[in-house]
Amino acid sequence: xxxxxxxxxxxxxxxxxxxxxxxxxxxxxxxxxxxxxxxxxxxxxxxxxxxxxxxxxxxxxxxxxxxxxxxxxxxxxxxxxxxxxxxxxxxxxxxxxxxxxxxxxxxxxxxxxxxxxxxxxxxxxxxxxxxxxxxxxxxxxxxxxxxxxxxxxxxxxxxxxxxxxxxxxxxxxxxxxxxxxxxxxxxxxxxxxxxxxxxxxxxxxxxxxxxxxxxxxxxxxxxxxxxxxxxxxxxxxxxxxxxxxxxxxxxxxxxxxxxxxxxxxxxxxxxxxxxxxxxxxxxxxxxxxxxxxxxxxxxx
Amino acid sequence: xxxxxxxxxxxxxxxxxxxxxxxxxxxxxxxxxxxxxxxxxxxxxxxxxxxxxxxxxxxxxxxxxxxxxxxxxxxxxxxxxxxxxxxxxxxxxxxxxxxxxxxxxxxxxxxxxxxxxxxxxxxxxxxxxxxxxxxxxxxxxxxxxxxxxxxxxxxxxxxxxxxxxxxxxxxxxxxxxxxxxxxxxxxxxxxxxxxxxxxxxxxxxxxxxxxxxxxxxxxxxxxxxxxxxxxxxxxxxxxxxxxxxxxxxxxxxxxxxxxxxxxxxxxxxxxxxxxxxxxxxxxxxxxxxxxxxxxxxxxx
Numbered sequence: 001x002x003x004x005x006x007x008x009x010x011x012x013x014x015x016x017x018x019x020x021x022x023x024x025x026x027x028x029x030x031x032x033x034x035x036x037x038x039x040x041x042x043x044x045x046x047x048x049x050x051x052x053x054x055x056x057x058x059x060x061x062x063x064x065x066x067x068x069x070x071x072x073x074x075x076x077x078x079x080x081x082x083x084x085x086x087x088x089x090x091x092x093x094x095x096x097x098x099x100x101x102x103x104x105x106x107x108x109x110x111x112x113x114x115x116x117x118x119x120x121x122x123x124x125x126x127x128x129x130x131x132x133x134x135x136x137x138x139x140x141x142x143x144x145x146x147x148x149x150x151x152x153x154x155x156x157x158x159x160x161x162x163x164x165x166x167x168x169x170x171x172x173x174x175x176x177x178x179x180x181x182x183x184x185x186x187x188x189x190x191x192x193x194x195x196x197x198x199x200x201x202x203x204x205x206x207x208x209x210x211x212x213x214x215x216x217x218x219x220x221x222x223x224x225x226x227x228x229x230x231x232x233x234x235x236x237x238x239x240x241x242x243x244x245x246x247x248x249x250x251x252x253x254x255x256x257x258x259x260x261x262x263x264x265x266x267x268x269x270x271x272x273x274x275x276x277x278x279x280x281x282x283x284x285x286x287x288x289x290x291x292x293x294x295x296x297x298x299x300x
Numbered sequence: 301x302x303x304x305x306x307x308x309x310x311x312x313x314x315x316x317x318x319x320x321x322x323x324x325x326x327x328x329x330x331x332x333x334x335x336x337x338x339x340x341x342x343x344x345x346x347x348x349x350x351x352x353x354x355x356x357x358x359x360x361x362x363x364x365x366x367x368x369x370x371x372x373x374x375x376x377x378x379x380x381x382x383x384x385x386x387x388x389x390x391x392x393x394x395x396x397x398x399x400x401x402x403x404x405x406x407x408x409x410x411x412x413x414x415x416x417x418x419x420x421x422x423x424x425x426x427x428x429x430x431x432x433x434x435x436x437x438x439x440x441x442x443x444x445x446x447x448x449x450x451x452x453x454x455x456x457x458x459x460x461x462x463x464x465x466x467x468x469x470x471x472x473x474x475x476x477x478x479x480x481x482x483x484x485x486x487x488x489x490x491x492x493x494x495x496x497x498x499x500x501x502x503x504x505x506x507x508x509x510x511x512x513x514x515x516x517x518x519x520x521x522x523x524x525x526x527x528x529x530x531x532x533x534x535x536x537x538x539x540x541x542x543x544x545x546x547x548x549x550x551x552x553x554x555x556x557x558x559x560x561x562x563x564x565x566x567x568x569x570x571x572x573x574x575x576x577x578x579x580x581x582x583x584x585x586x587x588x589x590x591x592x593x594x595x596x597x598x599x600x
Contacts, residue, residue, distance in 0.1 A: 074567075098517075122517050125594035126581070136600040141516060171513075181510050184500045186517025191558060192492055193518070197577040199547075199554045200484045210481050212583050213471075216441060217398075217422050217486025218493070218525055220590045225518055227581035230574035237562045237570055247499075248559055252552075254499045258491060259548055262537045267374075270537055274530035277497040281426070281527035283512050290520045294425035296596035300436040 007064035015070030016133025019050040024135040034060035043130035058086035073097040074235035080110035100175040102239035128229040139167035146175040183243035197226040307364035315370030316433025319349040324435040334360035343430035358386035369395040374535035380410035399540035400475040428529035439467035446475040483543035497526035
């Protein structure tokens with residue numbers, strides 16, 4: 001099974017980056033693309049995100065060996081239905097969504113009998129849209145595939161090779177476990193960041209201008225994540241509800257314990273936790289998941 | 301009132317950076333320093349953090365026009381008592397602590413009748429110790445002074461000029477208001493980051509190795525802040541208890557509302573918040589409080 005033509009549905013940060021990464025790292029692959037927003041299609045043409053920007057999803061997928069749905073997870077089913085009648089029989093259907101159980105359900109319902117292998121490249125920035133993508137987004141990042149139990153091994157291998165070509169490291173995972181892991185490493189951090197930025201901008205006794213002015217105390221870090229695409233993230237929380245609520249429960253429990261420690265003046269509990277968390281940062285850096293530069297290398 | 305000799309007590313990230321900034325931007329000022337940790341004093345000598353590293357706090361402050369206490373806020377009173385008998389009458393006593401009401405109380409108790417003008421430069425990194433400081437830490441950052449109502453205007457002007465020389469922008473604030481503002485922009489963000497990093501490293505169903513591996517989904521941002529100095533932060537929470545608990549209450553309320561929105565599938569509430577928070581990021585960047593580069597300019 002060879003992937004020679006890739007159709008990308010949705011030409012935002014992820015879709016655009018895949019197109020650019022193919023052009024740079026696997027230029028033998030033909031790319032087509034579609035976005036339901038006309039302005040995005042025009043921008044995609046101008047930036048050359050894919051070889052051919054089509055005027056319909058049907059046209060974009062007509063000759064595809066691999067179709068990658070790069071739309072918010074809540075829009076997967078509709079995007080899949082729009083291409084159902086036009087897919088070549090051989091095509092592998094994949095995606096880049098941040099929740100995987102819901103995506104498998106959506107795609108299975110819309111495309112019965114098709115080869116479906118969901119994927120989640122753990123990569124991105126806080127920006128979105130057709131101007132945001134770049135060819136090296138996936139370099140050295142993990143891409144998690146969550147194949148159904150009966151997935152075609154040849155298709156799985158082809159998809160795995162494809163992501164490796166784009167520079168990613170591939171890992172297989174059960175969809176349910178994926179959703180739990182990502183709830184901790186991505187969804188809850190985003191939820192917390194959205195919340196605190198919202199809280200801070202909505203106080204009576206501290207002005208918004210003060211919040212911005214003194215944000216270098218830590219708050220500004222949270223504003224980056226809280227600038228992420230609103231529709232994408234709304235859909236993540238609605239489609240990974242179970243795992244998000246479970247992990248949120250753990251977080252709240254731990255926060256309540258710290259609140260009690262502060263109220264009762266229990267410095268030992270605080271110090272013990274703060275010492276443990278320092279070690280985690282070290283591991284993140286040692287395992288190449290973040291830069292060592294202090295303060296994210298911000299200029300001083 | 302002229303500041304010609306500055307004594308720095310505590311030669312970690314902040315103390316060291318002040319010494320280096322003086323050497324670079326106000327080389328006419330003589331600097332002395334002391335740290336109660338012998339290893340820190342040795343490192344400070346080697347890096348040349350101050351002109352003279354002394355063997356006692358008493359010796360360091362003996363000729364000072366300005367003494368800056370750069371110790372955890374819980375150690376302020378003891379540090380002040382140690383120098384009380386050795387201060388020149390003219391000396392201004394200041395600090396760099398992250399909570400100000402508690403510092404004013406501590407310094408007033410230890411140094412009755414002295415000229416005390418607390419300060420808080422809103423600058424730092426997640427690193428600490430005598431190796432962490434650098435001369436440009438304060439460039440373009442805000443330094444908040446919280447002078448008591450009866451502060452000597454000449455001393456206030458001299459301290460304000462001093463921080464301006466180091467590159468900072470100076471703002472005056474009431475200590476109580478400072479503590480509330482910083483609870484939002486610094487203390488709560490740190491508390492949340494410490495908590496989520498602790499939660500994530502302590503789960504049964506997701507391994508620590510998975511947490512590290514997929515931390516690029518957002519979690520890694522939080523590990524930076526959660527790597528900050530444990531003693532410093534323990535003291536901040538214990539010494540700004542009232543404002544921290546108040547702001548934590550607001551945050552928890554907002555988080556509970558989002559939790560309910562997720563549980564009930566209320567996408568509109570989520571989308572509305574996520575759209576608002578995006579605008580705050582824009583303001584943080586427009587007002588020069590963070591870099592515009594996507595993903596903090598991390599290499600891809």
